[in-house]
Amino acid sequence: MQPLTLLSRKTYRDLLVIHELYHQQLQMWSERSHQMEDRIVSIHQPHIRPIVRGKAKARVEFGAKIAVSMTNGYAFLDRLSWDNFNESTTLIGVIEKYRERMGTYPAVVQVDQIYRTRENRSFCKQHGIWLSGPALGRKPKNGPSSEDKQDVKQDTGERNAIEGKFGEGKRKYGLGCIRAHLAKTSESVITLQLLVMNLERRLRVLFCLIFAMLSRRRLALKFG
Template sequence: MYANHQDQQILPGDFFLPFGGRLSENNRWVQLSYLIPWRRVEQEYSKHFSKDVRGGRAVSVRMALGALIIQEREGFSDRHLVQHITENPYLQYFIGLPAYQEEPPFDPSLLTHFRKRLGPDVINQVNEWIVQAGLKDEQNGDDDQNNNEPPRESGQSEVNSQSKAEVQEPQTHQGKLILNATCTPADIAYPTDLSLLNRAREKLEDIIDTLHAPHKGEVKKPRDRRRQARRDYLRTAKNRKPSRAEIRKSVGRQLRYVARNLKFIEQLVHCTPLMALSRRQYRDLLVIGELYRQQREMYQSRSHRVDDRIVSIAQPDVRPIVRGKAKANVEFGAKVSISVVEGYTLMERTSWDSFNEGSTLIESVERYVERFGYYPETILADKIYRTRENLQYCKDHGIRMSGPKLGRPPKQVDREQKKMEQQDMGERNAVEGKFGEGKRIYGLGLIRTRVRQTSETVIAIQLLIMNLEKRLRLLFLLILGELFGTDFGTTVVIA
């Protein structure tokens, strides 16, 4: 059962502390609590629950979303997150508790359900509300953070009040849209054909043991030769510089061991149904079946390429993403396409399969129009976005796209054009800075969740936190401007 939590946000001074004192209004968690549209998220969150009065009361959206923001911002594990919330009154205020309590507000196991319940769609919607309100505050030069109500809701209502005609047929161009894509690596070991087949063989051996257990002593156990298979694997794995012929020979052996085990499982199924397996074992069996097919196809064709290649049995959704970087030519994880508008980061597309990011330009521009009600003046992107289709689309809609014209370069260099290209290149580096900020500080460099949906939720939360941090820096500079009589707002817009 879920009950709507429509209570107004309490002030820090009203938060009850049993040991005396009061919370500081200048604390970062207090300020962050004013930047999130809790009521709007409550409406989206409540859609995932039934109206049945039976059952326990679900956790409020503020507690669920607030806990996930704290976890990704500070890098806590599930258990450590609950411990820190229990010990810190500011964190308890941030997740919506009215008073300090010594008992944990929820069990650590609920965090997985929080990530599944909210999902990337809800998080991306919250992120757009925050960005729209932030841009509105920067344009108006107003500091709405001293109000008791989150400033996000008032900003979003005015943006949404535009008519559909204004959104479908914008008459003005405003702002710059920066586009780029990156890979968010998953927390998996570097995959090789030999290691994947060895891991598959070990899992199949456990499945054989489970299926044979009910008939132990009655039916002879299949001879899977696991000790010999282990020795064959280690002979090559422990070799520092095995030759290609040796690796191929070892891969062929492991393929035969896996095929032998799969055949034994087909025989055991006639005696013991697959329902005897756990959910994880049944899922691994399905993944290994596809993995064996792919590895056998590559082994027979003497190639290392196959469609939808599996690189992890535990996370079969992960795909190799070729990025061509100096540090790592291939990364393993979800590919994320983002846009940057006035320093704010927005999600454009998340895919576990590799895609050409140039194909996302048109839909990114259309989404820009839906968000803000007008086309961008300029699009800053690298060469892969400069296709004939994209250039023609920008020309038809009066949008300038960065970079030189297609075709042979002119004999005489236009200095003004060259200067503009260099300026565009410098401004486009802002998106690279966002990638570096997300990967080095907020955890985009290594996604530790193991399920596809929860991984997408974590990626969306990372972008949301980056925008919240930008708004928090804006608030800090506006406070400095009031203290010293200097206008720091323009500095924030340029940054």
């Protein structure tokens, strides 16, 4: 038998991953289970975990799960993990990061239904932050008023901007197809893609300002 020291670094690493993968499969077979904590699904990328999303197109997704917030059209990466996590637990930390960046708490936080927990509502109320969405408790017997319906509709439309940002990242910047193999390299690629998206946003804003300034100057020369 040849000693393991003759193996290359990559081959030795793959051997260790295969050894752990065998033990995981054996344990699931012995316990008649289809679930395993830190389950390996890729020999070459053992850090990847299956994340159940329940979507019609893809029930299970593979890759990093990220929590992104958006302020004035700019995206901020608040959390990145290769394991699944509950998004609602990240809201307070995201708000605190916003305070560190901006020097004050936000006046309004627009979130999806999963973030509207009692803990998050209590935190926002304590700091004078308006959290979007209907209040907890029983719904009014007569149903929501027309003003409440209009507020919910407007809030939903504004909050959809973050969904559009994800779509933009996947279509134009390759956020939905990370080709890096190592965990740290993939994290760097994701971070850089968000950075480029923000730079593109900044360039669009500057272009609009320059265009508006030139338009005003042209009108002043023509009608002045």
